[in-house]
Amino acid sequence: MTRALEAEGVAIIARDLTRRFGTFTACDRISFDVRAGEVFGFLGANGAGKTTAIRMLTGLLLPTSGQATVAGHDVYTESEAIKRHIGYMSQRFSLYEDLTVTENVRLYGGIYDLDNRQIRDRTAAMLSRLGLTRAARDLVRDIPLGWRQKLAFSVALLHEPRIVFLDEPTSGVDPITRRQFWELIYEAASSGTTVFVTTHYMDEAEYCDRISIMVAGRIGAIGTPSELKQQFGAHSIDDVFVRLARPVQESPRP
């Protein structure tokens, strides 16, 4: 079944993916597909299992049971191949602050096996796109937060991965930079990169093609933003979230 889906251009396939830590089930049989070139929003409260799920998909954690394929590679047996074909950027760590912009790019280029010419060309293109050419030799720590995040995203795309995982990439960043960041995401998606992003900003959920919301280790809802709003009779994803998470107070419409 997975082969058929792959042929259709499905970037990520998860079927009954489960992860337990002792008696605690962080992810409980989650199943979803992410199509190639899609911007997929992966939402959920802290502790709902998002981080665990991402770790399983990026080859950092083995699932307890279930199956998953990322960029055509199995998460159990081909985690190294997965790492080579994906990009990753998290809020907590993106670039080395005590290295310059260029040094960072060179470092990651090297890690992903790009040759010097590729690194040079892509760096120049990236910096010019972001308007950071003159800051190429600045330490990353001296660059404002918003620019750092945009740079980190571009670096995650340096080796032209098929899928890029973004973990709360716009946390704490000002509203304009956030939107510029999302334009970069759109640009990446339109050239075929699949973007898998988590966020706490509910309005950003609306920017995604499809979203899923995890509640207590399970996928509580999945679909396009409009579908979910209809399904739950809500005006915004924020509302959907509330109705999902607190079903006692507000019951979703059938």
Next chain:
Amino acid sequence: MTRGVRTDAVVVDSVVKQFGQTTALAGVSCAIHTGELFGFIGPDGAGKTTLFRILATLLVPDRGGARVLGEDVVDRLWSLRTRVGYMPGRFSLYQDLSVEENLRFFASVFGTTLEREHDRIAPIYRQLEAFRTRRAGALSGGMKQKLALCCALVHRPEILFLDEPTTGVDAVSRREFWDLLSQLKAGGLTAVVSTPYMDEANRCDRVALIQRGRLLAVDTPDAIARSFDRPLLAVHSAHRYETLRALRHYPHTHTVYPFGETLHYTDARTDVSVEQIAREVRAFLETRGVPRVAGGPRAIESGAGSPLHVESIPATVEDTFMARMGPETAPRSTDLTRPTVPTESTRQRHSSDPTRSETAK
């Protein structure tokens, strides 16, 4: 709890604070009334934490001054520390102590006990009671936040400073937290909150928009939203990115940004009516073939409305924030990534505040 008749709870007067080369606060002034629920809205690095630390007597301003509850924050720190409640960012709880032990500790530090103050924190504590013996480190983000609030309240302060209490916490817990704050305000407490989430501005009585050490506005959320200086259009289309790109090539675009399910558009012209603008934008997009762009059938099929919709909408606090702050210029350059957006540097030139911009090194 409240002091006399209309004495402002907090008065900030031209406060400047620098850390080495960085200017955290570049001359901030405002007043917070007693009994208000006041919000400082701004992203990371705006100066919120620095300001709160000054108001909580933890830092001394380089220039300017501040008074809290009528007392100077520099000279009267020991008096203020008994009257002020402060919740620093990152929750600041003892991870290896239980909920109850944390509360007892903070009560004891102020010379009181949990029992004596129980009724004060009851409404919040009720939500935590089931987890009384659980270690604080094992609580969820939302619970930690409530516990931190309790700990800040347990000594019955007259004013509360909460630094980013909702950051990193899920949407539901955020809502609940603001509900709690409203309850506290109803009980007469003055609360000053900082947050990066623009939508939370609407839960405050008044807000101050803060960015890069300067206040962009201080007023009620409604007034700030209404102060948006141009007509605002919402463009709703099935294929957002294409529409965005198209509009960036539209000659009259002043700003266009994604905003939830729509795009917010402002026009560069000031002499044209909003209906006219809407018509022209719509026409432009249709000539670009926007509604006929393939690849977005799902939205249309699910009945989200017509593929292209342009209408005038009232501005929100976020729109105003973005209009006032201008885009961040790239380090070491006055170039812009977006040619249609006004420059930050022009804004700075008009400002009278002595600011050392972070980009000017």
Next chain:
Amino acid sequence: MNARRISLTALRGLLIKETYHILRDRRTLVVITLLPILQVILFGYAIRTDVRRVRLAIVDPTPDHTTLALRARFAATDAFHVVAVVAEAADLDPMFKRGMAQEAVVFDPSFAQSLGRGLPARVLVITDATEPNAGSIAQSYALSVIDGYERELRAASSAIRSREIVVPGALIVPEVRMQFNPTRESSNLFVPGLMAFVLTIISSLMTAISLTREKETGTMEALLVSPLRPWQIIVGKVAPYLVVGFLSVLGVIVEARVIFHVPVHGSATLLLGEGLLFILVSLSLGILISAQTTSQRVAMFAALVGTMLPTLLLSGFIFPLESMPWALQAISYIVPARWFVTVARGIMLKGIGLAYLWRETMVLAAMALVLLVLSTRSFHERLE
């Protein structure tokens, strides 16, 4: 609520909280309880510079009753373990190389004859000195066995004109006579130094870590914005470690007593008092270190380098100060552990009191005072 009431309740609250931290942090608990015990045992047993069962080879080309008598003496003491008796010295070389023998006693072929005639009888003692410390001790053991034999001979044959038994070939080793340590047990020497070491870990290292941990997690901010004065915060945080340190000293003394039979010839009360003084010094150092940084790791590193290393190397704990270059000896004067080790050794092994130790006590007291003042000052009431 008046200020005094706040102080007492607050202090109690702080102490309770700190106790919870100590009891619940597994790492701290392990360090505090197990480590001192482990160290006493380790140092006591494993790292003894006593030498036992030296592997001895004997070369006796012409055995007779005199050589056999001396050989018997070597075999009788458990300082030596006779691994081989050979007739030719040439056989020694491979034994040394293989490490089969650590020391060899070579009798001259004319040993018995010379003794009988009253001429110098030669015995060669060869020692494997690749480990110089052990080597020289093994050597001196051998010499003392020979010495004992010689005296016995003299006593037995007083009628015969005594001759010296010359022992050529042996290096002249300055015999370190432990006047108050007749069995030359090195554990006696170690225990006072060990006490200093353990106390330094608990009082400096743990305190520094505990204070910076509050800074790292951000709870320090919450503490600062309270009516607590800096000194109260310090006292509250540090007092439990004082208690723990005290108990550790007791523990080490009891353990040394029971396991190694190290005596406390002098006043135990005085020892505990001096211990308290030393703890205060170490605590202040810990506080000073924590004031310089917000990172636990940096604090730990600084405590290790700034307090533990000097205690280990420059207090006379393991390495005698007298054999160090004068520059290091000068530095050791500012290492608090140096003074405490002197005091502790004096009380435990020599049984002396303040009359002899007043100078060291004064130095410790002065250090405690100065450091306490400095450390309280370093703790600001604000974030900067």
